[in-house]
Amino acid sequence: MSPFGREMLKHAMPWLVMAGLLIVWEICCVAFDVQEIILPRPSKIFTVFVARFDILMLFCWDTLWTTLLGFLLAIAFGLLLGLAIGASPFVYSGLYPLLIAFNAVPKVAIVPILMIWVGVGALPAIITAFVISFFPIVVNVATGLATIEPEMRDVLRSLGATRFEILTKVGIPRAMPYLFASLKVAITLAFIGSVISETVGGNRGIGFLMLSAGARNDAPTTFAGLFAIAIMGVLMYAVCALVEKRMTRWAFRGEIVG
Numbered sequence: 001m002s003p004f005g006r007e008m009l010k011h012a013m014p015w016l017v018m019a020g021l022l023i024v025w026e027i028c029c030v031a032f033d034v035q036e037i038i039l040p041r042p043s044k045i046f047t048v049f050v051a052r053f054d055i056l057m058l059f060c061w062d063t064l065w066t067t068l069l070g071f072l073l074a075i076a077f078g079l080l081l082g083l084a085i086g087a088s089p090f091v092y093s094g095l096y097p098l099l100i101a102f103n104a105v106p107k108v109a110i111v112p113i114l115m116i117w118v119g120v121g122a123l124p125a126i127i128t129a130f131v132i133s134f135f136p137i138v139v140n141v142a143t144g145l146a147t148i149e150p151e152m153r154d155v156l157r158s159l160g161a162t163r164f165e166i167l168t169k170v171g172i173p174r175a176m177p178y179l180f181a182s183l184k185v186a187i188t189l190a191f192i193g194s195v196i197s198e199t200v201g202g203n204r205g206i207g208f209l210m211l212s213a214g215a216r217n218d219a220p221t222t223f224a225g226l227f228a229i230a231i232m233g234v235l236m237y238a239v240c241a242l243v244e245k246r247m248t249r250w251a252f253r254g255e256i257v258g
Contacts, residue, residue, distance in 0.1 A: 040220040048220040060228050063205040066122050070129025071190040078134050082141025087167050103135040111200040125197040132193035133186035140182035144175025180244035187236045
């Protein structure tokens with residue numbers, strides 16, 4: 001196969017795999033006569049998705065903006081705290097164990113507490129998206145700073161560089177690939193956080209729509225909501241991968257695997 005053919009096949013593989021899975025899903029539902037309330041056929045889900053597209057987009061927009069806002073807050077605070085932890089051994093020893101302990105707490109358990117504190121609505125979803133996507137950013141930024149070789153630090157100090165100059169001119173550029181790698185993970189986690197909040201006690205968003213559909217035994221709408229979340233997650237992941245490729249091209253000798 002020619003290099004062009006291999007490149008085309010590489011880009012077509014996700015679509016081919018997805019189409020194959022949907023075909024197998026459809027065949028199994030028909031062959032085993034699976035009830036729609038248990039597992040609807042992909043063709044039925046697609047029909048509902050098209051018929052209720054306007055409603056789905058309305059609820060998806062609520063989920064999208066709360067997720068993005070929580071994600072942007074996680075980037076800002078995660079970057080600052082990651083730089084502090086990576087640059088200072090004292091901050092690392094003081095805060096890192098607390099971050100690990102907090103990350104071990106199931107995020108679904110804090111949603112009812114948030115609703116007591118701030119009420120029902122978009123704010124608990126924003127906070128949950130922030131909390132669940134915050135930790136990977138902190139860890140990866142701190143890890144990126146930790147990859148600076150001690151020899152390089154010694155050389156820079158011998159040339160008169162201050163700790164701040166080492167951090168800004170070497171540490172932050174070195175941490176950029178780690179940061180963007182964490183963003184691709186964090187954006188998908190942010191969607192999980194916002195949907196969890198909407199499902200547990202929200203009154204808007206795609207999670208609330210799925211919960212309402214489940215209460216009516218409307219499985220096709222529930223699965224259409226799942227597909228909508230998956231599409232939004234893939235699109236935002238692709239945006240992060242594109243920005244990564246533009247911003248950190250210098251750090252990779254070959255093509256970035258997004």
